Amino acid sequence: MSKECNSHAHGPELSDLTGHLRTQDHKITAPRQAILNVLRNEKHPLTTRQILDALPGGFCNLATVYRSIHLLQRLGLVQRYDFGDGAARFELTRGGKDHHHHHLICTKCALVIEVQQCIALDLEQQIATGNGFTKVSHKLEFFGVCPDCQ
Amino acid sequence: MSKECNSHAHGPELSDLTGHLRTQDHKITAPRQAILNVLRNEKHPLTTRQILDALPGGFCNLATVYRSIHLLQRLGLVQRYDFGDGAARFELTRGGKDHHHHHLICTKCALVIEVQQCIALDLEQQIATGNGFTKVSHKLEFFGVCPDCQ
DNA sequence: TCTCTGATTGCAAATGATTTGCATTTAGCC
DNA sequence: GGCTAAATGCAAATCATTTGCAATCAGAGA
Numbered sequence: 001m002s003k004e005c006n007s008h009a010h011g012p013e014l015s016d017l018t019g020h021l022r023t024q025d026h027k028i029t030a031p032r033q034a035i036l037n038v039l040r041n042e043k044h045p046l047t048t049r050q051i052l053d054a055l056p057g058g059f060c061n062l063a064t065v066y067r068s069i070h071l072l073q074r075l076g077l078v079q080r081y082d083f084g085d086g087a088a089r090f091e092l093t094r095g096g097k098d099h100h101h102h103h104l105i106c107t108k109c110a111l112v113i114e115v116q117q118c119i120a121l122d123l124e125q126q127i128a129t130g131n132g133f134t135k136v137s138h139k140l141e142f143f144g145v146c147p148d149c150q
Numbered sequence: 151m152s153k154e155c156n157s158h159a160h161g162p163e164l165s166d167l168t169g170h171l172r173t174q175d176h177k178i179t180a181p182r183q184a185i186l187n188v189l190r191n192e193k194h195p196l197t198t199r200q201i202l203d204a205l206p207g208g209f210c211n212l213a214t215v216y217r218s219i220h221l222l223q224r225l226g227l228v229q230r231y232d233f234g235d236g237a238a239r240f241e242l243t244r245g246g247k248d249h250h251h252h253h254l255i256c257t258k259c260a261l262v263i264e265v266q267q268c269i270a271l272d273l274e275q276q277i278a279t280g281n282g283f284t285k286v287s288h289k290l291e292f293f294g295v296c297p298d299c300q
Numbered sequence: 301t302c303t304c305t306g307a308t309t310g311c312a313a314a315t316g317a318t319t320t321g322c323a324t325t326t327a328g329c330c
Numbered sequence: 331g332g333c334t335a336a337a338t339g340c341a342a343a344t345c346a347t348t349t350g351c352a353a354t355c356a357g358a359g360a
Binding site for chain 1: 311
């Protein structure tokens with residue numbers, strides 16, 4: 001099948017991918033590149049099914065999307081989000097691992113807005129030390145009804 | 151089967167249940183009372199399966215647990231939490247709807263610690279007005295490795 | 301460039317959480 | 331005590347996700 005995936009690459013992530021993959025004994029395959037490109041063109045988290053549908057017809061299997069996404073997640077290139085429905089969503093990690101953000105999700109129409117502020121980091125540290133936990137992280141998402149749906 | 155469910159009732163929630171249910175044309179059934187009692191004796195959120203297992207053998211069906219939990223949730227008596235694994239967890243709403251809290255979960259052993267502080271409420275309001283959203287809520291959970299698992 | 305080998309993929313079946321259709325039972329009003 | 335809509339049990343359906351296995355492929359080395 002024809003590769004449209006890395007021909008019009010833009011941004012630094014594709015080279016990140018190749019770099020990260022290579023250093024860890026993983027192969028740079030067409031599905032992985034294609035999935036990464038889908039994520040690069042999206043500004044909101046996608047479910048695995050949405051990723052699959054965004055790939056050119058029959059490009060790869062849903063199982064491969066799952067496996068690739070998990071790999072990218074392990075490498076820190078992809079971030080997982082949970083919006084409270086049963087499905088995990090994935091978004092490209094942009095601007096380094098430290099740049100984290102949250103979302104405001106409309107419970108009626110599923111509109112997603114990025115929330116840049118994060119106030120939980122201080123509390124996170126406080127909670128970590130207060131309870132003797134290490135490697136502390138947090139998940140924070142906001143829900144509501146957007147102007148159009150009110 | 152013998153009813154152990156509301157014989158040793160303690161705390162205000164059971165009367166809350168009966169009150170809430172009655173005013174909305176819902177029936178007070180043995181499964182609903184039993185499920186509520188399980189939740190009253192637990193201080194951390196439970197999955198539907200854990201609720202079922204905590205009920206005396208074969209007391210009711212898993213489908214009934216789901217339906218009851220959803221009803222209790224709609225009535226505001228039960229709160230849903232997501233710990234990032236695939237399963238929803240449910241906890242009794244204590245001390246009125248305003249008393250909300252979060253959790254610190256060990257990613258190794260699933261130990262759960264309640265986090266009383268909540269710093270997201272201010273931000274929640276700010277985000278609501280800033281984006282024109284109404285009925286804004288949020289989900290915030292902390293994850294880490296507990297002292298025993300380090 | 302050719303070969304080799306372990307990593308990766310596709311497919312289909314398994315798993316686990318959750319929902320649903322339908323016939324039967326039951327709570328609570330009369 | 332009987333009636334009726336609501337609730338339950340059961341089994342099957344649905345949806346997200348994982349997994350076993352045989353076929354394929356990327357990339358290192360000849």
